[in-house]
Amino acid sequence: MQPYKYSRRAFLAQLGLVTAGGVLAACAQPAAGPAATTGQQAAPAAGAGAAEVAPGVPRTETLILENPTGRVVPADDFNRWRPGIQSASTGLQQLALDALWYIDPDAGIDGVWDNSLAAEKPIYNEDFTQMTVKLRQGIYWSDGVEFTADDLIYTVDIQKNTPGLAYSGQFAKYVDHMEKPDDYTVVFHLTEPNSRFHGLFTVRWSACFMMPKHIFEQQEDVVAFTFNPPVSLGPYVLKDFDPNGNWYLWERREDWERTTLARFGMPAPKYAMYVAPGPSDKKVMGQTSHDLDVIHDIAPEGMITLARTNPTSRGWFKSFPWAHPDPTLPSVIYNNEKPGLNNRDVRWALTLAIDIVRVAMASYRGAATISAIHVPPTGLYPQYYFDPLQDWLHDFTLDIGGEAYKPYDPDASLRIADEARKALGDMVPTDVNEIRKAIGYGWWKYDLDAAERLMLQAGCSRDANGMWLLPNGEPFKIALLAEGETRPVMNRGAAMIVENWKEFGIDASLDVRDNASRARLALLGEFDAEFGWTIETWGGHPDLFFFLESWHSDFYRPTGENAVGRNRMRWKHPELDRIIEAIQRLDFDDPKGIELGQEFIKLAAHEMPITPIMSYNVFSVCDEYYWEGFPTAENPYTNPVANWANTKYMFVKIRPKQQA
Amino acid sequence: MRKFILGYLLPRIGQYFMVIFLGVTLTFIIPRFSPNDPVERQVSQIMMSGSQVSPEAIEHLREALTEMYGLSGSPWQQYWAFWGRLLRGDLGPSLSTFPTPVTKLIADAMPWTLGLLLTAVLISWLLGNLLGGLAGYYTESRIMRAIDVLSQAVRPIPYYIMALVLLAVFAYYIPLFPFSGAYPPGTHVEWSLSFILTVVRHSILPALSLILVGIGGWFIGMRALASNIVSEDYVVYVENAGLPERTIVFNYVIRNALLPQITGLALQLGLIFNGALIMEVVFGYPGMGTLTLQAVMANDYTLIMGITIFSIIGVATSVLILDLIYPLFDPRVRHQ
Numbered sequence: 001m002q003p004y005k006y007s008r009r010a011f012l013a014q015l016g017l018v019t020a021g022g023v024l025a026a027c028a029q030p031a032a033g034p035a036a037t038t039g040q041q042a043a044p045a046a047g048a049g050a051a052e053v054a055p056g057v058p059r060t061e062t063l064i065l066e067n068p069t070g071r072v073v074p075a076d077d078f079n080r081w082r083p084g085i086q087s088a089s090t091g092l093q094q095l096a097l098d099a100l101w102y103i104d105p106d107a108g109i110d111g112v113w114d115n116s117l118a119a120e121k122p123i124y125n126e127d128f129t130q131m132t133v134k135l136r137q138g139i140y141w142s143d144g145v146e147f148t149a150d151d152l153i154y155t156v157d158i159q160k161n162t163p164g165l166a167y168s169g170q171f172a173k174y175v176d177h178m179e180k181p182d183d184y185t186v187v188f189h190l191t192e193p194n195s196r197f198h199g200l201f202t203v204r205w206s207a208c209f210m211m212p213k214h215i216f217e218q219q220e221d222v223v224a225f226t227f228n229p230p231v232s233l234g235p236y237v238l239k240d241f242d243p244n245g246n247w248y249l250w251e252r253r254e255d256w257e258r259t260t261l262a263r264f265g266m267p268a269p270k271y272a273m274y275v276a277p278g279p280s281d282k283k284v285m286g287q288t289s290h291d292l293d294v295i296h297d298i299a300p301e302g303m304i305t306l307a308r309t310n311p312t313s314r315g316w317f318k319s320f321p322w323a324h325p326d327p328t329l330p331s332v333i334y335n336n337e338k339p340g341l342n343n344r345d346v347r348w349a350l351t352l353a354i355d356i357v358r359v360a361m362a363s364y365r366g367a368a369t370i371s372a373i374h375v376p377p378t379g380l381y382p383q384y385y386f387d388p389l390q391d392w393l394h395d396f397t398l399d400i401g402g403e404a405y406k407p408y409d410p411d412a413s414l415r416i417a418d419e420a421r422k423a424l425g426d427m428v429p430t431d432v433n434e435i436r437k438a439i440g441y442g443w444w445k446y447d448l449d450a451a452e453r454l455m456l457q458a459g460c461s462r463d464a465n466g467m468w469l470l471p472n473g474e475p476f477k478i479a480l481l482a483e484g485e486t487r488p489v490m491n492r493g494a495a496m497i498v499e500n501w502k503e504f505g506i507d508a509s510l511d512v513r514d515n516a517s518r519a520r521l522a523l524l525g526e527f528d529a530e531f532g533w534t535i536e537t538w539g540g541h542p543d544l545f546f547f548l549e550s551w552h553s554d555f556y557r558p559t560g561e562n563a564v565g566r567n568r569m570r571w572k573h574p575e576l577d578r579i580i581e582a583i584q585r586l587d588f589d590d591p592k593g594i595e596l597g598q599e600f601i602k603l604a605a606h607e608m609p610i611t612p613i614m615s616y617n618v619f620s621v622c623d624e625y626y627w628e629g630f631p632t633a634e635n636p637y638t639n640p641v642a643n644w645a646n647t648k649y650m651f652v653k654i655r656p657k658q659q660a
Numbered sequence: 661m662r663k664f665i666l667g668y669l670l671p672r673i674g675q676y677f678m679v680i681f682l683g684v685t686l687t688f689i690i691p692r693f694s695p696n697d698p699v700e701r702q703v704s705q706i707m708m709s710g711s712q713v714s715p716e717a718i719e720h721l722r723e724a725l726t727e728m729y730g731l732s733g734s735p736w737q738q739y740w741a742f743w744g745r746l747l748r749g750d751l752g753p754s755l756s757t758f759p760t761p762v763t764k765l766i767a768d769a770m771p772w773t774l775g776l777l778l779t780a781v782l783i784s785w786l787l788g789n790l791l792g793g794l795a796g797y798y799t800e801s802r803i804m805r806a807i808d809v810l811s812q813a814v815r816p817i818p819y820y821i822m823a824l825v826l827l828a829v830f831a832y833y834i835p836l837f838p839f840s841g842a843y844p845p846g847t848h849v850e851w852s853l854s855f856i857l858t859v860v861r862h863s864i865l866p867a868l869s870l871i872l873v874g875i876g877g878w879f880i881g882m883r884a885l886a887s888n889i890v891s892e893d894y895v896v897y898v899e900n901a902g903l904p905e906r907t908i909v910f911n912y913v914i915r916n917a918l919l920p921q922i923t924g925l926a927l928q929l930g931l932i933f934n935g936a937l938i939m940e941v942v943f944g945y946p947g948m949g950t951l952t953l954q955a956v957m958a959n960d961y962t963l964i965m966g967i968t969i970f971s972i973i974g975v976a977t978s979v980l981i982l983d984l985i986y987p988l989f990d991p992r993v994r995h996q
Binding site for chain 2: 052053054055056057070071073074077082083084086163164168169223224240242243244245246247249273275276277278279281282285286289291486514515516519520523562
């Protein structure tokens with residue numbers, strides 16, 4: 001056998017080429033990669049205007065946003081009124097659909113409440129059995145047909161009478177009949193008193209959007225109808241989309257002045273493109289290359305990379321913790337019917353066995369906004385609930401063995417800031433007020449001694465290995481249901497809570513399930529505890545009925561039956577019922593609602609049916625390379641989280657970056 | 661011929677249909693053992709988006725969705741209805757994207773996966789086996805040793821890590837290739853040279869991530885097989901007989917070492933119906949991998965079943981074709 005000779009020369013020549021390529025690669029500067037970490041990055045040069053995101057679509061006139069749904073399948077289905085629709089966040093609900101009212105999760109563009117398609121707020125009769133809606137005039141669908149009361153009546157009627165549409169059950173239950181005094185007025189006659197009926201038509205993240213009667217009434221099957229192309233009621237129309245669902249391109253309507261957003265000016269971007277940028281690291285690459293203006297959410301590590309490498313990236317907060325706090329409250333949701341967990345002292349012991357600093361560091365690397373009370377510390381809630389209750393929290397006591405114990409730790413957020421500063425240095429604020437605003441107020445003490453005394457008070461005991469036993473002598477086990485790869489921050493937070501409980505002597509384990517399994521088990525009550533959320537609020541409006549309604553005992557279902565709404569913890573309390581009924585009897589804007597909300601918070605703190613942890617913080621990052629004027633904590637006119645329908649207000653406030 | 665049909669062909673065709681029947685049946689059963697409920701998933705999604713959640717409204721919705729999704733009736737009724745639809749080529753509606761037919765979703769995604777993976781598998785198979793065969797024969801060649809070391813180094817790297825590395829290097833630091841997708845935004849799918857070239861350019865990095873790792877695997881396997889064959893009597897004989905090296909390498913060594921690799925290729929070709937899930941996610945490629953991920957995440961019974969059925973039929977058909985053409989490659993089978 002001879003050594004192989006034939007292609008050595010060729011091989012070496014090719015090897016030389018590859019090596020040269022490698023050397024060039026090593027020497028090459030990143031395309032638009034890690035930029036200098038100091039100083040201002042240049043605005044797009046005039047020549048940059050030549051770049052296009054699609055044929056005939058200049059980059060400088062286009063806002064590119066992440067669609068967190070990712071690739072949309074099927075791509076050509078825009079029937080937003082059918083459950084399971086995938087295309088909601090492609091710009092459809094943000095730019096093309098409209099609702100009667102919007103409540104902003106932050107301060108709002110002109111106050112938190114916006115009469116969008118409605119000309120004024122809902123008008124109820126005295127016993128809340130009628131709701132009158134006055135519609136705005138001069139609003140047109142993109143095909144030139146005027147929006148009138150007929151559309152509103154059709155929207156409600158078709159859903160009421162078509163099982164399988166998203167609001168069919170609710171309209172069937174609440175709407176007796178409707179009347180139309182004129183083309184711009186609709187009177188709803190309700191089947192029972194309901195002071196919050198307008199909530200169905202009020203956007204928090206979404207709502208019941210209006211349907212174009214003239215389009216849908218021509219369809220034989222409104223459930224199967226794909227509404228492609230969507231006729232728009234918003235300021236943009238669908239110009240083009242990827243048949244494989246990776247991008248959607250919207251163009252500003254010629255007649256944008258005939259839409260409700262025109263009250264605030266012309267939307268600045270002529271085009272908007274919603275894209276599926278892929279995993280976190282690709283989002284970082286995309287934004288540092290200035291190909292992705294708005295990131296919907298990214299891993300904390302990705303945010304830190306952007307903060308260090310891309311001077312034009314901007315979070316909600318100027319620096320740490322950057323993220324926008326959603327009006328959503330991740331909590332430890334106990335099944336209040338499980339042995340041990342049905343005891344308030346045990347639930348409080350488990351709360352005092354959680355080290356919030358370690359949980360914040362594990363989940364968000366410290367960039368969490370913590371909450372000791374049962375509402376999210378977001379939007380305007382600090383002024384409605386957190387500030388007024390600080391004194392009460394300081395003085396709040398638990399009875400442990402006949403002694404009054406004060407569990408509140410007002411400095412928890414300061415300790416989180418100190419811990420985060422070890423890794424992130426001066427990115428982390430030092431000013432106490434800034435820390436309060438960004439990382440939250442206080443939390444409950446991490447006090448294993450007090451937790452131990454509460455467990456003993458509940459009749460529990462430790463075995464020879466120091467593990468806790470129930471009063472009947474059985475081991476006290478808790479499997480904490482948690483999300484997996486879909487939300488790493490939730491997974492990591494849950495893992496740390498389990499770690500804390502194990503250190504305290506609880507036989508705790510992490511039970512990671514896919515979203516569908518978690519939803520099913522939680523609804524059935526087939527769980528010990530879950531790290532998720534059951535509390536969501538309007539954010540900008542103090543009314544708590546949004547989540548409290550289904551906490552009333554009328555909605556209670558025992559373990560083994562599907563919970564209705566948000567009472568997965570199966571908590572019942574006569575005082576809670578009283579508060580909910582009192583809120584329901586009030587007008588939506590009645591200031592007494594805040595007092596009742598505070599009463600609820602005090603009751604929940606006392607009973608601790610679930611342990612509140614923090615707001616769900618979304619690392620929405622806006623790149624101020626092509627556009628500026630995005631909403632921030634300093635200018636909170638709406639939230640920047642790209643899939644919220646409220647982000648339409650962003651389009652009239654941002655402006656193109658001054659060309660060099 | 662009669663003996664071939666009765667003793668070889670018919671049993672294999674029977675086995676083929678039996679495998680598909682059992683596979684499809686299992687595909688129907690397994691999701692129903694899952695604790696997940698697509699109806700509850702939709703219900704909880706809806707409850708997340710509205711503030712009015714009366715028990716009656718939820719029950720109303722639950723019943724409507726169960727009926728619409730075809731999940732009413734006993735499991736037996738659902739099973740026979742499922743076979744009835746399947747034999748008519750109807751895999752039912754997707755549950756997560758109701759009422760879109762499963763066949764439409766698969767038909768949209770399949771060409772991208774087939775185009776990318778078929779090309780990648782065939783290229784890596786051809787190159788890996790060619791280089792492996794040469795390395796097995798020219799054991800003293802430094803070039804082949806270098807390739808051997810490279811293959812050993814590359815082989816354990818998961819293809820998706822390779823994908824990320826390639827993406828960072830050739831789309832970010834040296835922007836030679838696009839970030840993601842199968843074609844640029846604003847481009848429309850059409851049969852034109854410019855579109856085909858665009859698609860090819862978009863597919864280079866995803867394909868390369870599969871090819872580089874794939875070549876390593878085939879190379880190592882082929883090198884081991886060829887090394888054994890080199891010491892066989894018939895190879896020594898033809899070397900002594902003075903046949904040209906090229907003839908020895910290709911006609912005696914590689915050809916005989918290729919038989920197990922053909923089996924491997926057939927199985928790999930069957931599996932490409934599943935797509936390369938993580939690679940497709942990394943590159944935003946609109947193929948079967950991302951479709952599978954979406955189906956699993958949404959607990960979409962019917963879509964999962966549709967994709968699995970395609971995979972079962974793909975693998976079974978590949979094996980059947982391999983069985984039928986194997987006698988052409990292996991005279992020992994012909995003789996039997």
